[in-house]
Amino acid sequence: MKINRDIGSEITNKLENYKSSPDSIVWNNIEKKLKKRKRRLLFWYFFSAIALVAITLFTFSLVESSHENPIKSNDTNITTSKSSSVKKIPNQIKTTGSNKDSNDKNSYDNKLQVSENTKSQLNSKNNKILLNSSFTSRNEVVTVKKEVNNKNENSIPKTNQNTELKNVSQGPNSLKDSSTSQKQTDVFQKNNKLKTQKDRDSLTEIQKKNSSIKEENKIVEDTVIQRKIRWSINPQFIVSKYGAFNAKTENDITLNYGAILGYKISEKTFLRFGARKLSLRNTIDDNENSVEYLEIPLELKYSMSSKRLSPFVTIGPSFFRLQNDKPENSNDIKYLKSSLSLNLGVGLELELIDRLYLNLGSNFSYLTKSLSKDVNYTPYIFSINTGIDYRF
Amino acid sequence: MDLEKIIKSCKRNNLKAQSQLYQKYKDDLYVLSLKYCSNAEEAEDNLQDSFLEIFKKIKTYKGIGSFEGWMKRIAINKAIDKYKKVKPISISINNDLLEDTSVNxxxxxxxxxxxxxxxxxxxxxxxxxxxxxxxxxxxxxxxxxxxxxxxxxxxxxxxxxxxxxxxxxxxxxxxxxxxxxxx
CATH class of the missing domain: 1.10.10.10 (Winged helix-like DNA-binding domain superfamily/Winged helix DNA-binding domain)
Known part of the structure; x- marks a missing residue:
């Protein structure tokens, strides 16, 4: 007996009982991709966390620096007033004389010459202006010097100053009298001549002082910048050897990564902390061990010099947290969830550009706990790391 | 481990749970993929992509409706995505096609x-x-x-x-x- 059915439903019914299994390679591929995805996620979580910490610290340091601003702004004012005063000197000299030479000293000398050559025509008013202006110039520099150095010895010698002050105080008075008395005029002109000689000496001295002020300015600016740099961030690539003290290891080199954040606690010392993602492996007695740790180091870094290329040492403990609880191992060892290590490292850092350093370092980590309760060997990690250290 | 626990662990990206889920449903989704794909190789690719998508989106599964049905929809959508990516230029139309589609x-x-x-x-x-x-x-x-x-x-x-x-x-x-x- 023929039973006709729709081919669609007939095939559907038949294929409902169809059984088949995929090749095992499918799961292997899925597993690989899942691990890769997990690693990528961890990497992004880690760097997001680092970025967040860096931003927070940067904001904190900005807030901190804004609290310090009153002091710093005083410093800046000093610097500004110094430089502006220094710049003012030639301008003021220029305004007093007719000579327009760009060279300050020459212009000043020329003016003095002019005033000397026209002795007979010299009237008290001009003289007064010249004396006052030249004195004002010196006086400003003296004031600046006092502010910067808080020292009187950097100012113009007292004897000169007193003499000049005397001259100036006498000048206007004498000039008033000289309009009626030629003798008094001659005395004043003689004094004036003496004064111009002193002015020349003072100018040379002022110029010397100017250059020293400029140097001081630079030192002050550098100090202000140095004072601002507090933090450093150092992403690094690490080649790690996962060895053991009382066992022979093979196949124990892996490539890892991490980032360290540093806080400057003194001129040459940084307190550093961070995280390193370590995928470690080794083979001991044909047993393959493969562990993934998150290392959180806390260390002191001491730079041994302030030169462009400087050696440094690091010392401190690390906390290790086991990341993968199902490593691909050829044994059934139950790995400890956490461990501690003592670290000692040496390295070199090279200042590439302002605030950017290239690091090359080596580090030895002695793990205080063994890899597992099931094994009796004590592991260590020897690593070579390199990275860029940015300071802010 | 029951399905609920497996799903919960998968949401935490637990590899062991993901493996268990795969083992539980691999055959069903593979057969489904075989029907939607042109050969076994393509079906395995589809199965792989489907499970990766399942593990990625499992956090969005709120427990409403059948979990198996949710997974199947993902596998079907993957097959459709593949079809859309490599759309056939034309389908040759055979006019000698039968009107009656019933069979014995x-x-x-x-x-x-x-x-x-x-x-x-x-x-x-x-x-x-x-x-x-x-x-x-x-x-x-x-x-x-x-x-x-x-x-x-x-x-x-x-x-x-x-x-x-x-x-x-x-x-x-x-x-x-x-x-x-x-x-």
Missing amino acids: AKAVDSIPLDEILQHVQDLPARYRLVFNLYEMDGYSHKEISKLLEISVNTSKSNLHRAKSILKQKLQPSRSSINSFESL
Whole structure:
């Protein structure tokens, strides 16, 4: 007996009982991709966390620096007033004389010459202006010097100053009298001549002082910048050897990564902390061990010099947290969830550009706990790391 | 471990739970992929992509509706995505297609499952998708038209053509059965 059915439903019914299994390679591929995805996620979580910490610290340091601003702004004012005063000197000299030479000293000398050559025509008013202006110039520099150095010895010698002050105080008075008395005029002109000689000496001295002020300015600016740099961030690539003290290891080199954040606690010392993602492996007695740790180091870094290329040492403990609880191992060892290590490292850092350093370092980590309760060997990690250290 | 716990662990990206979930459903999703793809290799690719998508999106599964159905939809969508990526330029239309798409149930019963599956896999990609979606997974023509971005009529026509092709392919087998029966 023929039973006709729709081919669609007939095939559907038949294929409902169809059984088949995929090749095992499918799961292997899925597993690989899942691990890769997990690693990528961890990497992004880690760097997001680092970025967040860096931003927070940067904001904190900005807030901190804004609290310090009153002091710093005083410093800046000093610097500004110094430089502006220094710049003012030639301008003021220029305004007093007719000579327009760009060279300050020459212009000043020329003016003095002019005033000397026209002795007979010299009237008290001009003289007064010249004396006052030249004195004002010196006086400003003296004031600046006092502010910067808080020292009187950097100012113009007292004897000169007193003499000049005397001259100036006498000048206007004498000039008033000289309009009626030629003798008094001659005395004043003689004094004036003496004064111009002193002015020349003072100018040379002022110029010397100017250059020293400029140097001081630079030192002050550098100090202000140095004072601002507090933090450093150092992403690094690490080649790690996962060895053991009382066992022979093979196949124990892996490539890892991490980032360290540093806080400057003194001129040459940084307190550093961070995280390193370590995928470690080794083979001991044909047993393959493969562990993934998150290392959180806390260390002191001491730079041994302030030169462009400087050696440094690091010392401190690390906390290790086991990341993968199902490593691909050829044994059934139950790995400890956490461990501690003592670290000692040496390295070199090279200042590439302002605030950017290239690091090359080596580090030895002695793990205080063994890899597992099931094994009796004590592991260590020897690593070579390199990275860029940015300071802010 | 029961399914709920597995799902919970999968949401935490636990590799062990992911492996368990895969082991539990790999065969079902593989068979589904075999129906929607043109060969075993493609089906394995589809299965792999489907599970990766499942593990990625498992956090969005709120426990409403069947979890198996949710996974199947992902696998079907993956197959459709693949079809859309490599859309066939044209489908040759055979005008000699049969009007009647009914077959003798006994004749189909006698055909090995592998052979039937092979015939389904040999269908032109769009016919295969429409046939599977409509016949095997209960989608309506409206839903199919949305999924495949075709008209409802095209969906209906594609289904009819798919059935006609399948009937033609199964015909020799049926003839042999008929001749066997007549003996």
